[in-house]
Every structure is written in C-alpha cells, then in structure tokens.
Amino acid sequence: MKISLRAGERIYVNGAVLRVDRKVSVELVNDVMFLLEGQVMQASDATTAMRQLYFIVQLMLMNPTDIGAAVALYGEHHAALLAVCESREMLDGLAAIRDLVGTTRYFEALKRIRALFPVEDAILAGLAGAATEIPFQAA
Structure with a gap:
C-alpha cells in the first residue's frame, strides 16, 4: 500500500507516531496497523x-x-450500545464492528x-426534535 503524506503530517504505524518534514510517499510492504492523522479523533470530539x-x-x-484497558472499555461500551439501539442498521453495524x-x-x-x-446523527436529531432525552450523551 502506498501512502502520500504532506509536510508536517503524521501517520500512526503499529503504535509509533511518525511525522514527515516534507512531502513524501511511503510504501507499506507488509501487514501493519496504521492510521492517518486526518482519521484520528480527539477525545474532545467523542461527543x-x-x-x-x-x-x-x-x-x-x-x-x-497495551490494549487491555481499551479492550475492557470497548466491551462495556459496545454492550451498552447493543442494549439501547433499536435501529436494525445500527444493530447490524455493531455486529460487524464486533467481528472486526x-x-x-x-x-x-x-x-x-x-x-x-450519519445514522446516529439522524437518530439523535429525531430524538432531539421530539424533545426527548438523548440516550447517547457523552460521558
């Protein structure tokens, strides 16, 4: 897989953070876990x-x-979502996410x-429009 990065952009590869100082293309020649900087969500955006x-x-x-704590938190959060979701699309998506x-x-x-x-946003908009308490409030 070939990835092009702009000057100053970061990529997260197998837990390491790499920042490039100039425009560069990187070819990942084996199986690695990576995330581009633009795909990284900040904690403040997890609303x-x-x-x-x-x-x-x-x-x-x-x-x-070091994923032990994150795995435990994932299990709790995923189970809580399954318990409150009624949308077939959300339930199917959560099942696929669990498998992945x-x-x-x-x-x-x-x-x-x-x-x-977008599915969640539509659900929340519908709930907000009905003046109902939103069950997906950030913790």
Missing part, C-alpha cells in the same frame, strides 16, 4: 456514543502493545463505525 466507540477502537489501533474488532481488524472497524455516524 456521541458511536464517536466514543470510534475513539476506543482508535486507542486499540494506536497502542497495540474480534479479529483485530481495527482499521476496518473504524471505517464501519464512521459509516454509522
């Missing part, structure tokens, strides 16, 4: 349940040598979670 799940899985990808995380395919899990952001 909904799905975004919190994204952040937790991101931690697992970015720090693969279970096989340490964190990057693919992050992509699947991102695909559910």
Whole structure:
C-alpha cells in the first residue's frame, strides 16, 4: 500500500507516531496497523456514543502493545450500545464492528463505525426534535 503524506503530517504505524518534514510517499510492504492523522479523533470530539466507540477502537489501533484497558472499555461500551439501539442498521453495524474488532481488524472497524455516524446523527436529531432525552450523551 502506498501512502502520500504532506509536510508536517503524521501517520500512526503499529503504535509509533511518525511525522514527515516534507512531502513524501511511503510504501507499506507488509501487514501493519496504521492510521492517518486526518482519521484520528480527539477525545474532545467523542461527543456521541458511536464517536466514543470510534475513539476506543482508535486507542486499540494506536497502542497495540497495551490494549487491555481499551479492550475492557470497548466491551462495556459496545454492550451498552447493543442494549439501547433499536435501529436494525445500527444493530447490524455493531455486529460487524464486533467481528472486526474480534479479529483485530481495527482499521476496518473504524471505517464501519464512521459509516454509522450519519445514522446516529439522524437518530439523535429525531430524538432531539421530539424533545426527548438523548440516550447517547457523552460521558
């Protein structure tokens, strides 16, 4: 896989943070876990349940040598989401995410979670429009 990076951009590879000082192309020639800087969510942006799940899985990808706490938190958060979700699309997505995380395919899990952001946003907008308390409030 070939990746092009701009000057000053970072890439997270197997837990290491690399920053380039000029435009560069990097070819990853073996199987590695990586995340581009633009795909990294800051803790302050994890404002909904799905975004919190994204952040937790991101931690697992970015720090693969010390994921015990993140795995435990993921299990609790995923179970809580399953307990409150009624949308078939969300439930199917959560099942796919569980399978991906279970096989340490964190990057693919992050992509699947991102695909559910609009679904969650629509659910939250509907709940907010009905003047109902939103169950996906950030902790």
